[in-house]
Amino acid sequence: MKKLQKLxxxxxxxxPASIVILFLGGLxxxxxxxxxxxxxxxxxxxxxxxxxxxxxxxxxxxSSYRFNTVVFDGKVKSKNIVNDITTFALVTxxxxxxxxxxxxxxxxxxxxxxxxxxxxxxxAERQPNSVLLYDCIIL
Numbered sequence: 001m002k003k004l005q006k007l008x009x010x011x012x013x014x015x016p017a018s019i020v021i022l023f024l025g026g027l028x029x030x031x032x033x034x035x036x037x038x039x040x041x042x043x044x045x046x047x048x049x050x051x052x053x054x055x056x057x058x059x060x061x062x063s064s065y066r067f068n069t070v071v072f073d074g075k076v077k078s079k080n081i082v083n084d085i086t087t088f089a090l091v092t093x094x095x096x097x098x099x100x101x102x103x104x105x106x107x108x109x110x111x112x113x114x115x116x117x118x119x120x121x122x123x124a125e126r127q128p129n130s131v132l133l134y135d136c137i138i139l
Contacts, residue, residue, distance in 0.1 A: 049098035056131035057096040065121035097130035
């Protein structure tokens with residue numbers, strides 16, 4: 001007990017320890033506020049592959065869809081399989097395309113048929129001429 005009292009009277013220990021504790025507390029508060037703000041803004045958003053492709057082409061994709069789970073009807077244009085990851089290109093009427101990536105699903109989609117999809121937009125990736133949505137699900 002005497003050692004603890006002596007340590008707490010030592011300014012060379014107390015000042016740096018206090019700074020570290022305040023810094024860690026600030027980080028925890030900032031993280032919690034960021035999580036709260038992000039979750040508060042998340043929602044489902046109905047859209048189309050053409051609207052998403054145009055938003056990506058115009059550099060407005062993340063400002064429009066970042067906090068959303070996008071729900072859309074998409075007509076399958078083509079299928080590509082690389083390393084057990086199936087990607088389906090979807091029909092758009094924009095110069096940019098849209099595609100969905102399926103990692104862990106049975107994906108027996110028929111080319112030319114329209115399906116209802118959902119994907120988390122913040123994971124989307126810009127491709128040279130399209131928007132790629134990861135881990136799409138079929139609704």
